[in-house]
Amino acid sequence: MKTARVAYGGALHDATPHADGVRLADGRVVSEAEVVWLPPFEVGTIIALGLNYADHVKELSKELTVTSKDEPLVFLKGPGAVIGHRGFTRRPNDATFMHYECELAVVIGATAKNVKRANAMQHVAGYTVCNDYAIRDYLENWYRPNLRVKNRDTCTVLGPWFVDAADVPNPHALALRTLVNGKVTQQGNTADMINDIPALIEYLSGFMTLQAGDVILTGTPDGVVDVNVGDEVITEIDGIGRLVNTIVGDAAFGR
Amino acid sequence: MTVFNPRISFDAAPWRLSGVVYGTLLNDRAAMAAIGEAASQPPYKAAPNAPVLYVKPRNTLANSGSTVAVPDDAGEFEIGASLGLVFGRTACRVSEADAIAHLAGYTLVADLSVPHDSFYRPSVRFKARDGSCVFGPSVVATKHISSPDNLSLRVSVDGQAVHTASNAGMQRSVARLIAEVTDFMTLRAGDVLLLGVAAGAPRARAGQRFAIKSDASELGRLEGSMVQEATTQEHAA
Numbered sequence: 200m201k202t203a204r205v206a207y208g209g210a211l212h213d214a215t216p217h218a219d220g221v222r223l224a225d226g227r228v229v230s231e232a233e234v235v236w237l238p239p240f241e242v243g244t245i246i247a248l249g250l251n252y253a254d255h256v257k258e259l260s261k262e263l264t265v266t267s268k269d270e271p272l273v274f275l276k277g278p279g280a281v282i283g284h285r286g287f288t289r290r291p292n293d294a295t296f297m298h299y300e301c302e303l304a305v306v307i308g309a310t311a312k313n314v315k316r317a318n319a320m321q322h323v324a325g326y327t328v329c330n331d332y333a334i335r336d337y338l339e340n341w342y343r344p345n346l347r348v349k350n351r352d353t354c355t356v357l358g359p360w361f362v363d364a365a366d367v368p369n370p371h372a373l374a375l376r377t378l379v380n381g382k383v384t385q386q387g388n389t390a391d392m393i394n395d396i397p398a399l400i401e402y403l404s405g406f407m408t409l410q411a412g413d414v415i416l417t418g419t420p421d422g423v424v425d426v427n428v429g430d431e432v433i434t435e436i437d438g439i440g441r442l443v444n445t446i447v448g449d450a451a452f453g454r
Numbered sequence: 455m456t457v458f459n460p461r462i463s464f465d466a467a468p469w470r471l472s473g474v475v476y477g478t479l480l481n482d483r484a485a486m487a488a489i490g491e492a493a494s495q496p497p498y499k500a501a502p503n504a505p506v507l508y509v510k511p512r513n514t515l516a517n518s519g520s521t522v523a524v525p526d527d528a529g530e531f532e533i534g535a536s537l538g539l540v541f542g543r544t545a546c547r548v549s550e551a552d553a554i555a556h557l558a559g560y561t562l563v564a565d566l567s568v569p570h571d572s573f574y575r576p577s578v579r580f581k582a583r584d585g586s587c588v589f590g591p592s593v594v595a596t597k598h599i600s601s602p603d604n605l606s607l608r609v610s611v612d613g614q615a616v617h618t619a620s621n622a623g624m625q626r627s628v629a630r631l632i633a634e635v636t637d638f639m640t641l642r643a644g645d646v647l648l649l650g651v652a653a654g655a656p657r658a659r660a661g662q663r664f665a666i667k668s669d670a671s672e673l674g675r676l677e678g679s680m681v682q683e684a685t686t687q688e689h690a691a
Contacts, residue, residue: 238513242512246578275509277474279640312584338496339506342479342576346507351638352546406525407582408513454547 201360201440203284208389216360219298221266236284239327239361240306243412244402245276245304247331249344249394251418253281271394271402274342276350284359287447288332289352290428292454297426299444300419301377301434303370304357305396311409319400322409325363326370328417328442330356330434333423339426351406357414360440367438371395377424387420389436463657470549471540472644475510475587477565478536479573481599481624481650488653489573497574503628505634508576510565510587510648515603518562518590523660523683525568525583531680532661534565534651535607535619535666537677539628540593541647546640553632556641558681560602562676563648569657589646591674598672602649603627611658619652626675 203214205221207229220230249272250256267291282288290297309325332354337347367373370389374443375386394402399415428448435441455467480486486493486501493501519577524531530561535592566586570577602621607616626634628649635647658664660682 244509244513246511270579272575273578275578275582277476277509277639279642279645282646309583337504339502340500341502341506341573342508343574344576345504346509347504347638352507352640371600392541406579407511408584410513419498428557 200363200366203358204237204358206237207234211237223289232285234287236358238281238283238357238395239359241412242278242281242357242414243307243410245278245281245355245414245416246356247274247276247349248272248394248399249274249417251269252387252391252420253393253438254387254391254421255269256393271399273403274344274349276355279352280350280355282356284356285443286353286356286433287445287451288354289452290357290426290446291446292449293426294334294336298333298335298423298427299377299385299432299434300331300333301330301375301385302329302416302419303373303375303415303436303439305370305399305415307409307413307415308364308411310411311400311404314400314404316397316401319397320364322400323364324411325361326358326367326439327357327361327402328436328440329353330432330442330444331419332356355433356442356444356449358440358442362439373436373438375434377421377422378435379424381431384424385422386421387422389417391420392393392417415431466522470644471589471646472642473512474642475515476575476635476646476647476650477508477510477581477634477648479506479508480617481505481626481631483623483625484653485651486625487594487663491630492613494527497536498588505631506573506637508581511582513584514582514587516585518588518678520585520588521679521681522566522585522588524680526683529655530569531586531656532569532655532657533609534655535609535617536563536565536648536651537602537605537607537621538563538589539632539647539649541641541643541645544640544642545632545636548636549630550629550633553629554596556632557596558643559593560599560673561589561593561646562607562668562673563646564666564678565648565651579600581655588676588678592677594670594672598671599632604626605634608667609656610665610667612662616656617654621649623652624650
Protein backbone atom coordinates (compact mmCIF):
# COMPACT_ATOMS: atom_id res chain seq x y z
CA MET A 200 0.00 0.00 0.00
CA LYS A 201 1.11 3.54 -0.79
CA THR A 202 -0.01 6.45 1.34
CA ALA A 203 0.64 10.18 1.30
CA ARG A 204 -0.18 13.11 3.53
CA VAL A 205 -1.57 16.10 1.70
CA ALA A 206 -3.28 19.40 2.45
CA TYR A 207 -6.46 20.10 0.52
CA GLY A 208 -9.50 22.27 1.10
CA GLY A 209 -8.19 23.66 4.35
CA ALA A 210 -7.36 20.38 6.07
CA LEU A 211 -4.77 17.62 6.19
CA HIS A 212 -5.64 14.29 4.63
CA ASP A 213 -4.28 10.82 4.18
CA ALA A 214 -4.26 9.99 0.49
CA THR A 215 -3.72 7.00 -1.78
CA PRO A 216 -2.81 6.81 -5.47
CA HIS A 217 -5.62 7.14 -8.04
CA ALA A 218 -5.57 7.08 -11.83
CA ASP A 219 -6.65 10.75 -11.86
CA GLY A 220 -4.30 11.94 -9.12
CA VAL A 221 -4.84 11.12 -5.49
CA ARG A 222 -7.78 9.78 -3.56
CA LEU A 223 -8.35 11.39 -0.16
CA ALA A 224 -9.49 9.24 2.75
CA ASP A 225 -12.89 10.95 2.57
CA GLY A 226 -13.45 9.75 -1.00
CA ARG A 227 -12.61 12.87 -2.98
CA VAL A 228 -10.34 12.41 -5.99
CA VAL A 229 -8.15 15.41 -6.86
CA SER A 230 -5.25 15.98 -9.20
CA GLU A 231 -1.65 15.80 -8.03
CA ALA A 232 -1.18 19.53 -8.53
CA GLU A 233 -4.27 20.53 -6.55
CA VAL A 234 -2.93 19.28 -3.23
CA VAL A 235 0.03 20.39 -1.14
CA TRP A 236 2.26 17.39 -0.49
CA LEU A 237 3.72 16.98 2.97
CA PRO A 238 6.37 14.45 3.99
CA PRO A 239 4.43 11.15 3.90
CA PHE A 240 4.88 10.26 7.59
CA GLU A 241 5.60 12.00 10.90
CA VAL A 242 9.36 12.32 10.71
CA GLY A 243 11.34 11.43 13.85
CA THR A 244 15.12 11.35 13.99
CA ILE A 245 16.67 11.75 10.55
CA ILE A 246 19.81 9.66 10.14
CA ALA A 247 21.79 10.13 6.94
CA LEU A 248 24.60 8.12 5.40
CA GLY A 249 27.49 9.62 3.52
CA LEU A 250 29.67 7.69 1.11
CA ASN A 251 27.51 4.58 1.13
CA TYR A 252 27.84 3.75 -2.57
CA ALA A 253 31.25 2.67 -3.81
CA ASP A 254 31.06 4.69 -7.02
CA HIS A 255 30.14 7.90 -5.14
CA VAL A 256 33.14 7.42 -2.84
CA LYS A 257 35.32 7.24 -5.94
CA GLU A 258 33.62 10.32 -7.38
CA LEU A 259 34.44 12.39 -4.30
CA SER A 260 37.81 10.80 -3.52
CA LYS A 261 39.82 13.79 -4.69
CA GLU A 262 38.40 16.03 -1.99
CA LEU A 263 38.33 13.48 0.81
CA THR A 264 40.92 13.94 3.50
CA VAL A 265 40.36 10.52 4.97
CA THR A 266 39.25 7.49 3.00
CA SER A 267 38.89 4.92 5.78
CA LYS A 268 35.66 2.96 5.42
CA ASP A 269 35.86 1.13 8.74
CA GLU A 270 32.68 2.64 10.14
CA PRO A 271 29.60 3.96 8.32
CA LEU A 272 29.70 7.75 7.89
CA VAL A 273 26.56 8.83 9.73
CA PHE A 274 25.18 12.29 10.36
CA LEU A 275 21.92 13.60 11.76
CA LYS A 276 19.49 16.20 10.50
CA GLY A 277 16.69 18.21 12.06
CA PRO A 278 13.03 18.40 10.99
CA GLY A 279 13.31 22.02 9.87
CA ALA A 280 15.11 20.98 6.69
CA VAL A 281 12.28 18.74 5.47
CA ILE A 282 9.77 19.51 2.73
CA GLY A 283 7.45 17.36 0.62
CA HIS A 284 6.83 16.46 -3.03
CA ARG A 285 6.51 19.30 -5.53
CA GLY A 286 8.18 21.68 -3.08
CA PHE A 287 10.74 24.42 -3.61
CA THR A 288 14.35 24.32 -2.50
CA ARG A 289 16.45 27.45 -2.10
CA ARG A 290 19.80 27.86 -3.81
CA PRO A 291 21.75 30.70 -2.15
CA ASN A 292 23.10 33.27 -4.62
CA ASP A 293 26.68 32.71 -3.43
CA ALA A 294 26.63 28.94 -4.01
CA THR A 295 28.73 27.55 -6.86
CA PHE A 296 28.11 23.82 -6.34
CA MET A 297 24.76 22.68 -5.05
CA HIS A 298 23.78 19.11 -5.82
CA TYR A 299 20.87 16.73 -5.25
CA GLU A 300 21.26 13.24 -3.81
CA CYS A 301 18.71 10.57 -4.70
CA GLU A 302 18.40 8.19 -1.75
CA LEU A 303 16.24 5.32 -0.57
CA ALA A 304 14.71 6.40 2.75
CA VAL A 305 14.06 3.56 5.18
CA VAL A 306 11.34 4.28 7.75
CA ILE A 307 11.58 2.51 11.11
CA GLY A 308 8.32 0.95 12.31
CA ALA A 309 9.22 -0.64 15.63
CA THR A 310 11.60 0.25 18.44
CA ALA A 311 15.05 -1.15 17.77
CA LYS A 312 17.91 -1.45 20.26
CA ASN A 313 20.83 -3.84 19.82
CA VAL A 314 19.11 -5.50 16.90
CA LYS A 315 21.11 -8.13 15.04
CA ARG A 316 21.33 -8.19 11.30
CA ALA A 317 19.14 -11.29 10.99
CA ASN A 318 16.20 -9.53 12.68
CA ALA A 319 16.77 -6.03 11.37
CA MET A 320 14.22 -6.00 8.56
CA GLN A 321 11.42 -6.70 11.06
CA HIS A 322 11.93 -3.14 12.29
CA VAL A 323 11.34 -1.54 8.90
CA ALA A 324 7.86 -0.08 8.32
CA GLY A 325 8.43 1.02 4.76
CA TYR A 326 10.19 3.28 2.31
CA THR A 327 10.06 6.59 0.56
CA VAL A 328 12.29 8.63 -1.75
CA CYS A 329 14.61 11.32 -0.43
CA ASN A 330 16.39 14.09 -2.28
CA ASP A 331 19.00 15.28 0.20
CA TYR A 332 20.65 18.42 -1.19
CA ALA A 333 24.17 19.53 -0.30
CA ILE A 334 25.88 22.85 -0.91
CA ARG A 335 29.53 22.01 -1.15
CA ASP A 336 30.70 25.63 -0.93
CA TYR A 337 30.02 25.50 2.81
CA LEU A 338 31.94 22.31 3.56
CA GLU A 339 34.27 22.51 6.53
CA ASN A 340 36.27 19.67 8.04
CA TRP A 341 34.65 19.78 11.48
CA TYR A 342 31.92 17.20 12.06
CA ARG A 343 31.89 16.98 8.27
CA PRO A 344 29.50 17.08 6.53
CA ASN A 345 28.60 20.08 8.67
CA LEU A 346 25.04 21.24 9.19
CA ARG A 347 25.48 24.34 7.06
CA VAL A 348 25.98 21.98 4.11
CA LYS A 349 23.38 19.33 4.93
CA ASN A 350 20.77 20.77 7.30
CA ARG A 351 19.49 23.81 5.51
CA ASP A 352 15.83 24.86 5.37
CA THR A 353 14.09 23.24 2.35
CA CYS A 354 17.07 21.03 1.46
CA THR A 355 15.73 17.60 2.49
CA VAL A 356 12.85 16.50 0.27
CA LEU A 357 10.79 13.42 1.21
CA GLY A 358 7.96 11.68 -0.65
CA PRO A 359 5.64 11.50 -2.43
CA TRP A 360 4.54 8.12 -1.05
CA PHE A 361 5.19 6.02 2.00
CA VAL A 362 5.36 2.45 0.65
CA ASP A 363 4.71 -0.45 3.02
CA ALA A 364 7.70 -2.74 3.51
CA ALA A 365 5.47 -5.68 2.59
CA ASP A 366 5.17 -4.26 -0.93
CA VAL A 367 8.93 -4.09 -1.44
CA PRO A 368 10.18 -7.68 -1.43
CA ASN A 369 13.80 -6.72 -2.08
CA PRO A 370 14.83 -3.15 -1.18
CA HIS A 371 18.38 -4.01 -2.29
CA ALA A 372 17.49 -4.37 -5.96
CA LEU A 373 15.89 -1.04 -6.82
CA ALA A 374 17.03 1.11 -9.72
CA LEU A 375 17.24 4.78 -8.83
CA ARG A 376 17.89 7.83 -10.94
CA THR A 377 17.81 11.62 -11.00
CA LEU A 378 16.59 13.76 -13.87
CA VAL A 379 17.39 17.44 -14.15
CA ASN A 380 15.01 19.19 -16.54
CA GLY A 381 14.12 15.80 -17.99
CA LYS A 382 17.68 14.63 -18.60
CA VAL A 383 19.03 11.66 -16.63
CA THR A 384 22.09 12.80 -14.65
CA GLN A 385 22.40 10.10 -11.98
CA GLN A 386 21.74 6.38 -12.14
CA GLY A 387 22.37 3.59 -9.68
CA ASN A 388 20.95 0.60 -7.90
CA THR A 389 20.37 0.00 -4.21
CA ALA A 390 22.21 -3.30 -4.69
CA ASP A 391 25.43 -1.26 -4.61
CA MET A 392 25.14 0.09 -1.07
CA ILE A 393 28.33 -0.50 0.92
CA ASN A 394 26.39 -0.92 4.17
CA ASP A 395 23.02 -2.48 3.38
CA ILE A 396 19.84 -1.84 5.39
CA PRO A 397 20.30 -4.70 7.92
CA ALA A 398 23.92 -3.62 8.47
CA LEU A 399 22.83 -0.02 9.10
CA ILE A 400 20.09 -1.02 11.55
CA GLU A 401 22.49 -3.31 13.42
CA TYR A 402 25.13 -0.59 13.55
CA LEU A 403 22.82 2.27 14.58
CA SER A 404 20.71 0.31 17.07
CA GLY A 405 23.96 -0.81 18.69
CA PHE A 406 24.42 2.65 20.20
CA MET A 407 21.05 4.40 20.00
CA THR A 408 17.43 3.31 20.29
CA LEU A 409 15.62 3.69 16.99
CA GLN A 410 11.93 4.53 17.20
CA ALA A 411 8.96 4.34 14.87
CA GLY A 412 9.12 7.29 12.49
CA ASP A 413 12.90 7.53 12.54
CA VAL A 414 14.24 7.47 9.02
CA ILE A 415 17.54 6.30 7.57
CA LEU A 416 18.66 8.02 4.38
CA THR A 417 20.85 5.34 2.86
CA GLY A 418 23.20 7.40 0.70
CA THR A 419 23.51 8.18 -2.97
CA PRO A 420 25.42 6.75 -5.97
CA ASP A 421 27.65 8.84 -8.22
CA GLY A 422 26.36 11.34 -10.74
CA VAL A 423 25.79 14.43 -8.66
CA VAL A 424 25.83 17.64 -10.70
CA ASP A 425 25.27 21.31 -9.96
CA VAL A 426 21.67 22.52 -10.14
CA ASN A 427 20.51 26.05 -10.76
CA VAL A 428 17.55 28.31 -10.10
CA GLY A 429 14.60 27.20 -12.20
CA ASP A 430 15.75 23.59 -12.58
CA GLU A 431 13.21 20.83 -12.06
CA VAL A 432 14.89 17.96 -10.22
CA ILE A 433 13.20 14.57 -10.18
CA THR A 434 14.58 11.84 -7.94
CA GLU A 435 13.04 8.49 -8.70
CA ILE A 436 13.27 4.96 -7.30
CA ASP A 437 11.52 2.12 -9.10
CA GLY A 438 8.56 0.85 -7.09
CA ILE A 439 8.92 3.59 -4.45
CA GLY A 440 8.15 6.89 -6.10
CA ARG A 441 9.01 9.83 -8.28
CA LEU A 442 9.83 12.91 -6.22
CA VAL A 443 9.64 16.31 -7.93
CA ASN A 444 11.40 19.42 -6.67
CA THR A 445 12.14 22.85 -8.11
CA ILE A 446 15.14 25.05 -7.34
CA VAL A 447 14.37 28.66 -6.47
CA GLY A 448 16.60 31.64 -5.73
CA ASP A 449 17.12 34.01 -2.84
CA ALA A 450 14.60 36.50 -4.23
CA ALA A 451 11.75 34.10 -3.49
CA PHE A 452 12.75 34.31 0.17
CA GLY A 453 13.09 38.08 0.23
CA ARG A 454 16.86 37.90 0.49
CA MET B 455 11.04 38.61 42.77
CA THR B 456 8.73 35.81 41.75
CA VAL B 457 10.29 33.28 39.43
CA PHE B 458 8.02 31.19 37.31
CA ASN B 459 9.64 27.80 37.42
CA PRO B 460 7.66 25.22 35.49
CA ARG B 461 9.19 21.77 35.28
CA ILE B 462 10.74 20.77 32.01
CA SER B 463 8.53 18.64 29.86
CA PHE B 464 8.80 17.32 26.39
CA ASP B 465 5.08 17.04 25.87
CA ALA B 466 3.26 19.50 28.07
CA ALA B 467 2.60 23.23 28.02
CA PRO B 468 3.64 25.86 28.95
CA TRP B 469 7.26 25.01 28.15
CA ARG B 470 6.57 22.46 25.50
CA LEU B 471 9.94 21.46 24.15
CA SER B 472 9.76 20.28 20.58
CA GLY B 473 12.43 17.66 21.09
CA VAL B 474 14.66 19.35 18.53
CA VAL B 475 18.06 20.01 20.11
CA TYR B 476 21.20 21.33 18.43
CA GLY B 477 24.56 21.48 20.16
CA THR B 478 27.49 23.77 19.38
CA LEU B 479 31.00 22.32 19.31
CA LEU B 480 34.12 24.30 20.19
CA ASN B 481 32.37 27.60 20.86
CA ASP B 482 34.62 27.97 23.90
CA ARG B 483 37.83 29.75 22.91
CA ALA B 484 39.91 27.68 25.28
CA ALA B 485 38.47 24.44 23.85
CA MET B 486 39.42 25.57 20.36
CA ALA B 487 42.84 26.72 21.53
CA ALA B 488 43.45 23.31 23.11
CA ILE B 489 43.44 21.78 19.64
CA GLY B 490 46.36 24.04 18.82
CA GLU B 491 48.34 23.63 15.63
CA ALA B 492 46.41 20.48 14.74
CA ALA B 493 43.48 22.69 13.71
CA SER B 494 45.40 23.85 10.67
CA GLN B 495 46.66 20.37 9.78
CA PRO B 496 44.77 17.57 8.00
CA PRO B 497 42.12 16.44 8.34
CA TYR B 498 40.84 19.84 9.48
CA LYS B 499 43.19 22.03 7.41
CA ALA B 500 41.75 25.22 8.92
CA ALA B 501 39.85 26.40 11.96
CA PRO B 502 36.07 26.42 11.43
CA ASN B 503 34.42 29.57 10.09
CA ALA B 504 30.79 28.77 10.80
CA PRO B 505 29.45 27.44 14.12
CA VAL B 506 30.11 23.68 14.30
CA LEU B 507 26.75 22.15 15.15
CA TYR B 508 25.45 18.71 15.99
CA VAL B 509 22.09 17.13 16.69
CA LYS B 510 21.05 15.57 19.98
CA PRO B 511 18.25 13.30 18.69
CA ARG B 512 15.09 12.42 20.61
CA ASN B 513 16.45 9.18 22.06
CA THR B 514 18.96 11.29 24.01
CA LEU B 515 16.47 13.58 25.76
CA ALA B 516 16.03 13.20 29.52
CA ASN B 517 14.87 15.27 32.46
CA SER B 518 17.02 16.33 35.39
CA GLY B 519 17.09 13.50 37.89
CA SER B 520 17.42 10.83 35.25
CA THR B 521 19.68 7.81 35.36
CA VAL B 522 21.89 7.37 32.31
CA ALA B 523 23.49 4.14 31.20
CA VAL B 524 27.21 4.47 30.52
CA PRO B 525 28.07 2.49 27.39
CA ASP B 526 30.05 -0.67 28.08
CA ASP B 527 32.50 0.17 25.32
CA ALA B 528 33.23 3.65 26.69
CA GLY B 529 33.46 3.21 30.45
CA GLU B 530 32.77 6.87 31.11
CA PHE B 531 30.90 9.90 29.86
CA GLU B 532 32.21 13.42 29.42
CA ILE B 533 29.82 15.82 31.15
CA GLY B 534 29.35 18.80 28.87
CA ALA B 535 27.69 21.54 30.90
CA SER B 536 25.96 24.05 28.66
CA LEU B 537 23.40 26.78 28.82
CA GLY B 538 20.36 25.67 26.81
CA LEU B 539 18.65 28.38 24.76
CA VAL B 540 14.93 27.55 24.56
CA PHE B 541 13.16 29.23 21.65
CA GLY B 542 9.79 30.85 22.24
CA ARG B 543 8.96 31.74 18.67
CA THR B 544 10.06 31.07 15.14
CA ALA B 545 13.57 32.35 14.54
CA CYS B 546 14.65 32.71 10.92
CA ARG B 547 17.40 35.14 9.90
CA VAL B 548 17.29 36.84 13.25
CA SER B 549 19.60 39.78 13.83
CA GLU B 550 21.93 39.82 16.83
CA ALA B 551 19.93 42.70 18.29
CA ASP B 552 16.64 40.79 18.08
CA ALA B 553 17.99 37.36 19.00
CA ILE B 554 17.21 37.21 22.71
CA ALA B 555 13.63 38.30 22.07
CA HIS B 556 13.10 35.01 20.22
CA LEU B 557 13.89 32.95 23.29
CA ALA B 558 11.36 31.73 25.82
CA GLY B 559 14.09 31.18 28.33
CA TYR B 560 17.14 29.29 29.46
CA THR B 561 17.78 25.94 31.01
CA LEU B 562 20.74 23.89 32.16
CA VAL B 563 21.86 20.99 29.98
CA ALA B 564 24.26 18.15 30.62
CA ASP B 565 25.38 17.07 27.18
CA LEU B 566 26.93 13.66 27.80
CA SER B 567 29.37 12.34 25.21
CA VAL B 568 31.58 9.35 24.86
CA PRO B 569 35.00 11.05 25.00
CA HIS B 570 36.52 11.46 21.53
CA ASP B 571 39.56 13.29 20.20
CA SER B 572 38.73 13.63 16.52
CA PHE B 573 36.17 16.16 15.38
CA TYR B 574 36.52 15.44 11.67
CA ARG B 575 33.46 13.24 11.26
CA PRO B 576 30.08 13.76 12.92
CA SER B 577 30.48 11.66 16.02
CA VAL B 578 26.97 10.25 16.18
CA ARG B 579 28.14 7.09 17.94
CA PHE B 580 29.64 9.30 20.65
CA LYS B 581 26.98 11.99 20.86
CA ALA B 582 23.66 10.18 20.40
CA ARG B 583 23.59 7.66 23.24
CA ASP B 584 20.21 7.06 24.86
CA GLY B 585 19.48 9.54 27.65
CA SER B 586 22.66 11.54 27.03
CA CYS B 587 21.07 15.00 26.91
CA VAL B 588 19.81 15.85 30.38
CA PHE B 589 17.69 19.01 30.77
CA GLY B 590 16.43 21.08 33.62
CA PRO B 591 15.25 21.21 36.25
CA SER B 592 13.28 24.08 34.71
CA VAL B 593 13.10 26.65 31.97
CA VAL B 594 13.60 30.17 33.32
CA ALA B 595 12.21 33.11 31.38
CA THR B 596 14.86 35.30 29.76
CA LYS B 597 13.92 38.34 31.85
CA HIS B 598 15.25 36.60 34.97
CA ILE B 599 18.72 35.98 33.52
CA SER B 600 20.22 39.37 32.80
CA SER B 601 23.70 38.27 31.70
CA PRO B 602 23.56 34.86 30.02
CA ASP B 603 26.98 35.50 28.48
CA ASN B 604 28.63 35.85 31.87
CA LEU B 605 27.09 32.86 33.62
CA SER B 606 29.31 30.33 35.28
CA LEU B 607 28.32 26.66 35.31
CA ARG B 608 29.74 24.47 38.06
CA VAL B 609 29.88 20.71 37.63
CA SER B 610 30.16 18.36 40.58
CA VAL B 611 30.63 14.61 40.67
CA ASP B 612 29.62 12.73 43.82
CA GLY B 613 29.28 16.06 45.57
CA GLN B 614 32.82 17.22 44.78
CA ALA B 615 33.28 20.33 42.64
CA VAL B 616 35.24 19.18 39.58
CA HIS B 617 34.85 21.88 36.97
CA THR B 618 33.76 25.48 36.54
CA ALA B 619 32.96 26.87 33.13
CA SER B 620 32.13 30.41 32.16
CA ASN B 621 30.13 31.53 29.19
CA ALA B 622 32.38 34.59 29.10
CA GLY B 623 34.93 32.57 27.15
CA MET B 624 32.61 31.78 24.26
CA GLN B 625 33.67 32.83 20.77
CA ARG B 626 30.03 33.52 19.92
CA SER B 627 27.69 35.07 22.45
CA VAL B 628 24.11 33.86 22.84
CA ALA B 629 22.84 36.53 20.45
CA ARG B 630 25.64 36.07 17.92
CA LEU B 631 25.18 32.30 17.80
CA ILE B 632 21.43 32.62 17.24
CA ALA B 633 22.03 35.12 14.42
CA GLU B 634 24.53 32.87 12.62
CA VAL B 635 22.56 29.64 13.04
CA THR B 636 19.20 31.04 11.98
CA ASP B 637 20.74 32.39 8.80
CA PHE B 638 20.51 28.90 7.30
CA MET B 639 18.18 26.93 9.53
CA THR B 640 14.94 28.06 11.11
CA LEU B 641 14.41 27.28 14.77
CA ARG B 642 10.90 27.08 16.18
CA ALA B 643 9.18 27.42 19.54
CA GLY B 644 10.38 24.64 21.81
CA ASP B 645 13.60 24.01 19.89
CA VAL B 646 16.76 24.18 21.96
CA LEU B 647 20.24 25.37 20.97
CA LEU B 648 23.16 24.66 23.29
CA LEU B 649 25.56 27.58 23.67
CA GLY B 650 28.55 25.29 24.07
CA VAL B 651 30.68 23.30 26.45
CA ALA B 652 33.80 24.75 28.04
CA ALA B 653 37.28 23.23 27.75
CA GLY B 654 38.26 20.57 30.22
CA ALA B 655 34.83 19.02 30.67
CA PRO B 656 34.98 16.44 33.47
CA ARG B 657 34.15 12.76 33.16
CA ALA B 658 32.18 10.33 35.27
CA ARG B 659 31.60 6.59 35.24
CA ALA B 660 28.88 4.16 36.28
CA GLY B 661 27.96 4.46 39.94
CA GLN B 662 28.64 8.19 40.10
CA ARG B 663 26.23 11.08 40.42
CA PHE B 664 26.66 14.42 38.71
CA ALA B 665 25.15 17.86 39.10
CA ILE B 666 25.32 21.25 37.41
CA LYS B 667 24.57 24.52 39.11
CA SER B 668 25.01 28.04 37.83
CA ASP B 669 25.51 31.35 39.58
CA ALA B 670 21.98 32.27 38.51
CA SER B 671 20.12 30.45 41.28
CA GLU B 672 16.87 30.66 39.29
CA LEU B 673 18.17 27.96 36.95
CA GLY B 674 18.25 25.48 39.82
CA ARG B 675 20.37 22.38 40.07
CA LEU B 676 20.52 19.76 37.33
CA GLU B 677 21.16 16.27 38.64
CA GLY B 678 21.72 12.85 37.20
CA SER B 679 23.31 9.54 37.91
CA MET B 680 25.18 7.01 35.85
CA VAL B 681 24.71 3.27 35.86
CA GLN B 682 26.30 0.45 33.97
CA GLU B 683 24.64 -0.38 30.67
CA ALA B 684 22.36 -3.38 31.01
CA THR B 685 23.55 -6.54 29.33
CA THR B 686 23.00 -5.91 25.68
CA GLN B 687 19.79 -7.55 24.62
CA GLU B 688 17.68 -7.11 21.56
CA HIS B 689 14.65 -4.98 22.14
CA ALA B 690 11.61 -6.53 20.56
CA ALA B 691 8.89 -3.91 20.54
